[in-house]
Amino acid sequence: MSKLTDVPKRILIGRALRSDRLGETLLPKRIALPVFASDPLSSVAYAPGEVLLVLSIAGVSAYHFSPWIAVAVVVLMFTVVASYRQNVHAYPSGGGDYEVANTNLGPKAGLTVASALLVDYVLTVAVSISSGVENLGSAIHFVVENKVMCAIGIIVLLTLMNLRGVRESGKLFAIPTYVFVAGVFIMIAWGAYRGIVMGDTMHAPTSDFEIKPEHQGLAGFALVFLLLRAFSSGCAALTGVEAISNGVPAFRKPKSKNAATTLALMGGLAVTMFCGIIGLAMATDVKMAENPAKDLLHNGVAVGSEYVQDPVISQVAAAVFGDGTFFFVLLAAATALVLFLAANTAYNGFPLLGSILAQDRYLPRQLHTRGDRLAFSNGIVLLAGAAILLVWIYDADSTRLIQLYIVGVFVSFTLSQIGMVRHWNRHLRTERDPAARRRMIRSRAINTFGAFFTGLVLVVVLATKFTHGAWVALLGMVIFYGTMSAIRKHYDRVSEEIAADEGPSDDSVRPSRVHSIVLVSKVHKPTLRALAFAKLTRSDRLEALSVSVDPAETKALKDEWERRGINVPLKIIDSPYREITRPIIDYVKGLRRESPRDAISIYIPEYVVGHWYEHFLHNQSALRLKGRLLFTPGVMVTSVPYQLQSSELAKERAKKRQEWNAPGAVRRGPVDRVRPKEPNGKR
Helix, strand or coil: CCHHHHHHHHHHHCCCCCHHHHHHHCECHHHHHHHHHHHHHHHHHCHHHHHHHHHHHHCHHHHHHHHHHHHHHHHHHHHHHHHHHHHHHHCCCCCHHHHHHHHHCCHHHHHHHHHHHHHHHHHHHHHHHHHHHHHHHCCCHHHHHCHHHHHHHHHHHHHHHHHCCHHHHHHHHHHHHHHHHHHHHHHHHHHHHHHHHCCCCCCCCCCCCEECCCCCCCCCHHHHHHHHHHHHHHHHHHCCCCHHHHCHHHECCCHHHHHHHHHHHHHHHHHHHHHHHHHHHHHCCCCCCCCHHHHEEECCEECCCCCCCCCHHHHHHHHHHCCCCHHHHHHHHHHHHHHHHHCHHHHHHHHHHHHHHHHCCCCCHHHHCCCCCCCCHHHHHHHHHHHHHHHHHCCCCHHHHHCCCCHHHHHHHHHHHHHHHHHHHHHHCCCCCHHHHHHHHHHHHHHHHHHHHHHHHHHHHHHHHHHHCHHHHHHHHHHHHHHHHHHHHHHHHHHHHHCCCCCCCCCCCCCCCEEEEEECCCCCHHHHHHHHHHHHCCCCEEEEEEEECCHHHHHHHHHHHHHHCCCCCEEEEECCCCCCHHHHHHHHHHHHHHCCCCEEEEEEEEEECCCHHHHHCCCHHHHHHHHHHCCCCCEEEEEEEEECHHHHHHHHHHHHHHHCCCCCHHHHCCCCCCCCCCCCCCC
16 A cells, blocks of 8 residues: 555554454453443433333323333343343353354344344444434534534544544543443432422423324223333333443453443443433423424424424433533533444444354455454444445434334344253253252243343334334345345355365366467567566467457568567467457367367466556556456466566655654554563553
8 A cells, every 4th residue: 555545544543453462452341331332321312202202192191101111121121131141151252142043043043133233233323323413413503404414424433433443442432421321320310309309390491392192092902002112112222232242252351251240230320321311301391292393382382393302311401400501511412422422332243243244154254354453344334334324315313213223133132032042951951060050040041031021022113113114124134134145155155166176176187288378469578578488387389379450560560570580389360350359268269179178378468567547558458358268267367567667666665665654653663572561461
């Protein structure tokens, strides 16, 4: 890579890291929490609002069901966390749900889980960024007026941060995440103190509004369906929980224990914040509507299309701290920032899962390799591209995007827990130690309940969200499943086709003869070099081949050939239609038909140029010809390079680049120097 492009790359993502520095990128729990749990922690900024939005269909009277929905979400959260704590101990290699399902339920179940997770990771980025833009837009109108471009810009920025590496990006994300968590807890504590101890009456900005119900007086099955739909929307708080089980290899040792501890801490923080915000929303009389322009009434009049509906957390903060106060602004900024950074859960989960799938030959092999900063760069870029496409299609509208959400999560939850039940059953058949059997039976009971509960929620989510957009997520899963199946079949077919036979085969048998052909256009230095090299290979038969498209040039070539006394037969092929590639291909195929056991070696003189634009001026015929010859069995193609003067200049430039030191390289010292250990054993 030229110095011109290398300098910006190093500025953006930092200097390249050696492979033996991978251990230095492992995460302690205090960094792993914001890296892997920022998604479920930040989802409390929009999950309570989604519950109230759905309940508003039946009017304000349905809001009194929200605490019970919150309790159901809490039970589900603790169930999932307890279940995944078993996963990280049993499967610490980082495959997560995919590895569990693939090992215990078979490749089809594993591929289904992988498809669900890949779709959900893309949606995590799109939903988090869109919701963050909407939160930021409540304070900065320019953002909400240009939210699609702002969302795309933030995705690009987040992509660059992750290309710098997991550990480095984790440090950047830790502070906003902890500020957000602290801000929410302060808001809950201060709101509870004001309401319970001081007896203050707090009012949200929408407390004076009225809701025009779309369906008033719902009862029976209709009410149950509405509550189930509200519950499924609240389940958005569980998104990203599985990322910790997928990211166990990124933790410091003991990996499984640290991952399980992080899971428990994440679950406790998330449910506390979720319940606290729901409680304060009820206490401050927050009003939300799916169509606020028509369904929100102020003094009996619809608020109109110019009204911007602020998220629940912003309204609660305005009621507790006061609109425009320091803590209100701090929490609003932290909420917007942590929602942007919540996408980092997907930026860690998607590339890692993509690498595992590539290793299993379900995705292109390029996704398996690490980039300059020891991150899976290709997976990061692929995730960013897919998320940008979704944001653009859905106009960065989190309410529309969230309808596509969580389907994939509960598909992976359910299949993973079923797989864990089979895992414990298999081990219980061989385990004889009573203490170990008791632990396994307890773990199996937890996973069994988790499989039942998440399976039930999956049915609810599909039933209540299918027509509202969940079908798009299912379609995405089907597309991923079909694509990965096709890629695996291709790799398997190629692997089977190129596998070496145990005994002698046509590929290992020596050809009867080698017929060498040097392609000639005119007699010049590249041609003479190709002829000299071809003679050195000692072929059974050697000839020069030229295509006649201009009689005068062909006559000049023959005369020069005879004048120089070149002792290689020159064969001229007439081309009345002035084609070059087809006559050569036809001639070679004719030789193959005459002597199928002969190998044909073709030497093509080529120029080596030093500037990118010179490639358009040279070697085009050679490239087309090589492309066609690749599909001709028994034909070997050899390029004989001839370096032009511009290539020598390029060589000098390359030498100077090798001697160039990147900014700070002199201070850091040579990159291959082993860093000395500190007295405490840390590097």
